[in-house]
Each structure stands twice: as structure tokens, then as C-alpha cells.
Amino acid sequence: MASPEPLARKARGRPRKAGAEERIFDAALEEYGERGWAGFTMDAVARRAGVGKSTVYLRWQDKDSLLTAAVGARSGVIEDVDTGSFRGDLEGLAGNLFRYLLDPIGWATLRISVDAAGAPEPLGRFTDAVTELHHSGASVIFARGAARGDLGPDVRKDALADCLYGAVIMQTLGLSGDSRRLSDEDIAERVRVLVDFVLCGAG
Amino acid sequence: MASPEPLARKARGRPRKAGAEERIFDAALEEYGERGWAGFTMDAVARRAGVGKSTVYLRWQDKDSLLTAAVGARSGVIEDVDTGSFRGDLEGLAGNLFRYLLDPIGWATLRISVDAAGAPEPLGRFTDAVTELHHSGASVIFARGAARGDLGPDVRKDALADCLYGAVIMQTLGLSGDSRRLSDEDIAERVRVLVDFVLCGAG
Amino acid sequence: MASPEPLARKARGRPRKAGAEERIFDAALEEYGERGWAGFTMDAVARRAGVGKSTVYLRWQDKDSLLTAAVGARSGVIEDVDTGSFRGDLEGLAGNLFRYLLDPIGWATLRISVDAAGAPEPLGRFTDAVTELHHSGASVIFARGAARGDLGPDVRKDALADCLYGAVIMQTLGLSGDSRRLSDEDIAERVRVLVDFVLCGAG
Amino acid sequence: MASPEPLARKARGRPRKAGAEERIFDAALEEYGERGWAGFTMDAVARRAGVGKSTVYLRWQDKDSLLTAAVGARSGVIEDVDTGSFRGDLEGLAGNLFRYLLDPIGWATLRISVDAAGAPEPLGRFTDAVTELHHSGASVIFARGAARGDLGPDVRKDALADCLYGAVIMQTLGLSGDSRRLSDEDIAERVRVLVDFVLCGAG
């Protein structure tokens, strides 16, 4: 999500082990995927990463921080595709968002955002980061659409983005367990209906 | 959400303490509100409710169940209002949803749904219950709209509901900490834009 | 060493498990005997006693306290025997002290006393308890000796006790590992020489 | 205790830092004095000595070795004084032993011996070293006494030494905390009684 790696290295002691960060992230996300938050254990993460617990705690202060960082580091971007038409672009984006949210890591990102938004003190700037993540995909498409003339100047872009993203969230929220394994055709169908709707409205 | 209290109580022994259920719910939600999920403990709930742990476990089998029940019992319903027009009804509903999600308990409902949807084994039937909760409000409005003739027969009602609810979620997701204190005017303005959009679309 | 068990039991909750204290002491002393202080682990003690760690920590605040208590509870008394003569009594007492100190638990008592005497803040009243333990055996013998007329009135009893006990400590201090397995004859011989000396002196 | 410094140093690399050994010993004994064995930490010793941990581990293989070496290096010798009479020599020796054991470092020597004697595998040859230390002082006095004719040929020298040393240990064992600050007069008085006793016995 961001490059935490600073520039210069002046460190005096033994340098931090090279691949540790990556291996710990992998281990954390595997554990999280297999056991969920309740069964997510620092000991297990350290063991699976082949690393001492102190190595983990040297980098992240607690369980929350580690999972947040892991999810932040690994959660993909919702990529936009240039299909040549505004409608096509929207369908592509919504489809990618669907796939993103049906993946445990992507869903975890949402879960953490929801936690963060409700928490007394903001959990890092996680919410902002996720918001940014969501809007960056859409804005590219809007720019392209405007350039092509597919998109009227008075369209409420924010509303469109909120509706499209939100509707996908609503639909994935209604799926749990095995029903979350949607085929590409299912996704395409759902996306088509949604994009239809946001383009035409209920009028 | 549902009537948890069973039917008759012919019990032979000491009757269940009168206000216990309520006091435990209150305690649970206060604890949850103050400390979040991570700091939410059964011990603290029992202590705050002035109740033994066994009394709690006699009624709910575990932490999840208690929190789910508490949230279910206390989370208001997203009420619909009959304003006389379909557009007015939608604005009323969306406004209520806004207020619901900006309240800690309402937000907790969402948080739990998100957890439940992603969990390996479904967390009770919480997901279904929430889905039901969301759709019941909308369906009343649709029925009224259809009766009034405000609503064409070929409108994708599900898409409309998903977009409207989803967009509200997206917007509240972008608010954290103090920015979650929205005035009624703010809400009304956001709602107006949203309803405008879902009624007309981007076409 | 002392009866820690209070008088009445008014306790309201679940009563403390019956044999736990005993089993924990046994486990602690076995672990201590097998692995020494360095290898003495609370986890291992709890496991060996078939008890949760919290059960241990509910009773003793830390490792030191547990070992101290265990040693205090189990370390036998240096018994005195009535042989009919003052010399015989002294030999019996010194022999028992020898056996006591050659036993791992008895030696641990000494080890802890030494720690306690040197510690910044006194380790409980362990030092006093041990002092008391040592003097009680001797005083009985002195009383008996005086009654029999074996013991002149101007004898420095404290000096005698210190010399006898101290000499036995010095001798066991010089033994380590396998050489600590002394036969009864060895002990008797050493004791005879010692008692001879304290009765006659170097004059 | 012994000269740890080897003979010639032709070493090719960077020579060992000059005062390091001394500063580490000081730091070790201060830490040990302040916190006792339980709170005695290699990290703290290194920090206090202003030295890297590797510098410590380059010289001693582990915590035991360091403390043993430090105590061995710093613990004074129980010096004997030639007072002209056997009795006077004994009193001088016992007084010095008293002072030695009331000093934290001297007492640590005893503590380590006690640990060593009870340990499964002997802690270095510490026990032997201490035994040697104790007997060397006495043997000089005995030799002098024999030369002067103060000392009969049939006296059990070992018993005498064991009693004298042992009695002093017993007395210091009974003192903890502030009561360990004995004035020279107190010591002289105690010593007089003890020497009286070992010279005349209880007969």
C-alpha cells in the first residue's frame, strides 16, 4: 500500500533479516485465511514463518498491527481495465471488486476498514488508505470516459462510485461460507445488472 | 430482531432474575463500544452487569452469541416512513440508515455481519438476519410505490436497494472518529444526491 | 514448617481443589531435584502436577515463592533421638543433619537460606524459620543433658550448636556430585570425630 | 583466586580492550549485589560495563562462568595474621572470615559454593577452589602453632577448622538485611566466644 522501507541504512547492529518481513506476512495471511481472526495466533505465525516471536514483535507492536500491515501489504489493487467503452470499464472494475472481496485477504481489508471506522482512535490511517484505494480505480475510468465523451459533465461521479462499490459490498455481504465461491459467469451477470442500473437509474 | 424470550416459564426452581438479560445487553454494548471487539471480555461484561459469569453462560453459549444477541436486541430497525411519494420514502429510508450506521450499535451490526460473512463457519445465521433486516424496509417502500404507480414494473428493485444501502455504507465507511458526527442537514444533503442518482442513473 | 491453612472456610466460590497444593509441591521438588534451579520451570511444574498454570499462580506469586514454600513444606525436621547419653544424643542429631543435608530437598533448604540471608529484602522470614528449625533440635538435647547432669551449667550452648551444625555444613559443602552418597558408616565416623572434638575441644 | 591472564600475547588482531575485564567484573558484582541472582542479567552487565555483549561472551562462555569468575577474582582471601599465639591467630582468622562473609561478594562466594555442591554436574571446580581457599588460611596457622608448640600433635585439625569456619557461617546465616552490619566489637566478641569453645570444648 505504501513503501515503509526508508532510504538510507545507517543501522549499527546486525541488520534485520532479509526476507523475514515477507515470510511473516505470508504466514500471517495464511493463518488468518485458515483459522479466521479467532484462531489467529502470533506463536503460530512466528512458527510458520520460521522466525522467533521477538522478530515479529520487533517489527509490529501487537497482533492487530501485524494483521493490518500484512493485509495492507498484500491486498491487491482493484485494477481497472480499458475496454474501450465506459460501460465496459465499469463492468470490468465492478467484476474486479467482486473478485477482490470474495478473496479472504480482500475481505479482510474491508473487515479492518469497518473496525477502523468504528474504533475510538483511528487504527492508523487505514480508513483513508482504503478509501484512496477504492477511489483511485474509479477516477481513472471517469477520466477515460470523459475523454471519450461517454460521460456527461454533470454526472455525480462520487455517487456513481459509492453506488457501484457499495452495491458490490452489499451483495458479497449476503454471501457466506461456500456461497462465496462465485463463478465468473455469476459475477458477470451480477455486474451487468448493476451497471445497467447505475447507468439508467430507476427513473 | 426476534423474540428471544421463550414461551411459558413453568420453571420449578428459582426464577431467572428479572432484569438480568437487559443489564447484560447494556453492559455488553457499553463494553463493546468502549473497548471494541479486542477488549470485549465476558468477565468485564458480567462484572459490569453485576452478574455471575454462569448467569451469562446460562443464556448464551459463547462470546459471539452474546454480542450478536445484544446487538440484535438493541439495534433499532431501519424504519420506513410514508411520505406520500416514492422519492420521499427513499430519502427517509436512506436518512434512517445513515443515522443507524453512525450510531455505534448500528455500526456494530455491520461489523459483525462483515465478520460473519468472512468467517469459515457462519456465525449463527447472523448474515441472513441482517440481510432480512435490510430488505424488509425496502420492500415496504417498493410495494407502496408500486401501488401508487410511482414505480415502473421493470425496475430492478434489488439493484436499487443494494445501491442505496451500499452507497450509504460507503459514505459512513469513509468517516471515522469525530467526523462521524453528521448533522441532520449534512445527512439530508447526502441523501438527496444519492436518491437523485439512483432515480436517474448516470445516463 | 508452619500451618498456612487458615481456620474457617467461608469461601463462596468453587473451593480450591483438594490435593492440588500437595501435588504441586511434589512436582516442584521433583523438577527441582532433576533439573536444578536453572531448569526449574513453572510450566513444567504445572504440567507434571496435572494442573493449570493459573492454579499455581493463584497460590504463589512467583517461582521463588513456590520453591520456597515447597521446600519449607517438605523439608523434614532434623529429629533428635534420646539415646540415654548426651554424647549419644549429639551424635544422633549430627547424623540426622548429615542425612538431611545430603538429601536434595534438605540441601535446597540451605541454598534458599543462603540466598535469603544475602538478599536485599528478606525472602519472607525464611532465615528465621531455618534458624528456628536448627535450634529447636539442639535445645531439646541440651535440656535433656542438663537434666541428666551430663552438661555443665557453664557450657556455651550456642557455640556448641553453631560448631556442630556448622561443621556438618562445611563437610557436606565439600562434597559434590556422586561423592554426596555417603554410607551410614561414613557418616557415623565423621560424626564421631566431630562430637569428640566439640566435647573436648582443642585444648 | 588464580591468575586467569595467560602468559605472552603475540596476537595478530586487535588486542583485547584494556580495562574491559575489570569493568565487567565490577559491573557483574554490582548487578549481583543489587538484584541478586534472579535479577542478574548479561544484558545489564554489558550495559553497565559499557561493553558489547560479544565482548563478554568472548571471555566467558555463559552467565555462571562470568559470575563465578567475577566472584573468584574479587573475593578477597581470608588472610591470616601472625599474632604470636595460636589463640590469637585463630581469633584473627575467624574475625577475617566474619568480615569476608558479611561482605556481599564474600557471601556470594558461599552462595555459589552451595549451588555448586548441590548441582547435578559440578559447576566448574568451584567447590574445590573454595575448599582450598578455606583450608589454606587454617593450615598456615596450624603450622605456626605446631612450630610454637601451642598445638598438641593429636589435635584434629580438620575438625577444628570445620567447626570454626562452620560456626561463623552459622552465625552469619542467621543475619539478614541490616543486621548484617556488625561492628568490629560485635565481631570480636563473637569470635572470642567461639575460639574459647573450640579450644576447650564442652567437656
Added chain:
DNA sequence: AATTAATCGAGACGGTACGTCGGGTCTTATG
């Protein structure tokens, strides 16, 4: 002068134990 080799400080490493805390169960005495 360049090379070599030992040591230094700092501090991260994999482990392991600490003492704490919470979950969910169980056992008592008291309603």
C-alpha cells in the same frame, strides 16, 4: 602501504520461560 586477523559496539536472531489474562467449565453455598 597493504593485508590480515582479532576485537570492538551494537543490536537483531531463534528460542524459551515468564507472569498475566481471558474463555468456557465446574463446583460450591445461597436463594
Added chain:
DNA sequence: CATAAGACCCGACGTACCGTCTCGATTAATT
């Protein structure tokens, strides 16, 4: 019977220390 109190077993938490290791920087003796 239900309750409150609270001890039970279990296992994870986050911390601290052990003894090892890997750095870059010194510091001589040897080339």
C-alpha cells in the same frame, strides 16, 4: 432450579533474557 462467586484447565498474550550471529569500524602485527 437459578444464581453469585470464584477456582479450574487451557492456551495465547506481549516481555525479557539467553547465547548466537552479523554487521561496520577499529587496531595491531605481518607482509
